[in-house]
Amino acid sequence: QKEVEQNSGPLSVPEGAIASLNCTYSDRGSQSFFWYRQYSGKSPELIMSIYSNGDKEDGRFTAQLNKASQYVSLLIRDSQPSDSATYLCAVNMGAGAGNTPLVFGKGTRLSVIA
Amino acid sequence: DAGVIQSPRHEVTEMGQEVTLRCKPISGHNSLFWYRQTMMRGLELLIYFNNNVPIDDSGMPEDRFSAKMPNASFSTLKIQPSEPRDSAVYFCASSLAGGYGYTFGSGTRLTVV
Numbered sequence: 653q654k655e656v657e658q659n660s661g662p663l664s665v666p667e668g669a670i671a672s673l674n675c676t677y678s679d680r681g682s683q684s685f686f687w688y689r690q691y692s693g694k695s696p697e698l699i700m701s702i703y704s705n706g707d708k709e710d711g712r713f714t715a716q717l718n719k720a721s722q723y724v725s726l727l728i729r730d731s732q733p734s735d736s737a738t739y740l741c742a743v744n745m746g747a748g749a750g751n752t753p754l755v756f757g758k759g760t761r762l763s764v765i766a
Numbered sequence: 767d768a769g770v771i772q773s774p775r776h777e778v779t780e781m782g783q784e785v786t787l788r789c790k791p792i793s794g795h796n797s798l799f800w801y802r803q804t805m806m807r808g809l810e811l812l813i814y815f816n817n818n819v820p821i822d823d824s825g826m827p828e829d830r831f832s833a834k835m836p837n838a839s840f841s842t843l844k845i846q847p848s849e850p851r852d853s854a855v856y857f858c859a860s861s862l863a864g865g866y867g868y869t870f871g872s873g874t875r876l877t878v879v
Contacts, residue, residue, distance in 0.1 A: 684865040695857060695870040696809070703865070740809070744865050753799060753822070754868065758808035 654679050654745045658757035667766050671728040675741030675757055678722070684744035685717055686754065687726045691737045700726060731764045738762070772858050772871035779878055784846040787874045790839055791860030799859045799868060800833055800843050809857070815841065816863065827852075848878045 655678040665671045673687075684703055688696035702708045702715040702724070714727040724743070728735055738759040745755050771790040779785055791798050800812040813823040815835045823833070830849070835841040845852055855875050859868035 686867045688867075695873050698867040698869070701867050742867075753811050753814050755811075756801075756809040 654755050656743050656755050656757035658760050661761040662763050664763045665731050671731045673726040673739050673760050675724045677743045679745040682743045682745050685724045686742040688740040689737045733764045733766050736764045770860050770871035776875045782847040785848045787843040789841045789858030795860035797861050798841050801857045803855045850878045853877050
């Protein structure tokens with residue numbers, strides 16, 4: 653069974669703080685990793701992708717990947733109330749570069765308090 | 767680009783009726799995915815197509831569900847007969863091959879009463 657696990661939250665952080673979201677996955681052969689943001693009543697929106705071990709930064713967002721630990725994280729610096737949403741971790745659990753489907757975690761609900 | 771287009775946005779139907787959900791992927795994307803989202807189970811893959819060919823439908827709950835992709839710009843997901851437990855948000859997503867992320871449509875909120 654291919655699984656992606658996330659803490660459901662809610663995770664509450666004050667405005668301006670760093671929010672840290674975590675995700676573990678079951679398939680050691682996974683190649684591609686994504687973070688999606690989903691506002692209430694809206695569709696998931698891709699915000700970060702990461703394919704290699706280490707950190708990848710994009711504006712206030714940093715994705716971190718540790719394949720040996722099967723662990724992915726997303727850091728949001730200078731959190732804003734507009735960052736309040738559910739964050740979904742998604743993992744491509746197929747070997748190779750083929751377009752096998754993403755497996756999604758159930759998401760972590762983030763609340764940024766002004 | 768208009769993105770992934772789904773219709774209808776909302777559907778309320780009576781148990782036993784046929785429901786058809788529609789999706790137009792982003793032009794040039796060669797993979798299409800149908801997901802269902804509920805509070806209890808999150809996003810679950812139902813079926814996906816590569817180059818209009820169904821690759822894996824093991825996520826389709828039962829024979830009441832069927833999906834087609836007659837060409838690169840259109841796909842349908844049909845439920846016949848519908849049941850209250852089918853109530854959920856159904857998302858269509860498309861992507862390029864090669865492990866890229868997906869673009870989701872706005873979803874169809876289905877309520878079966």
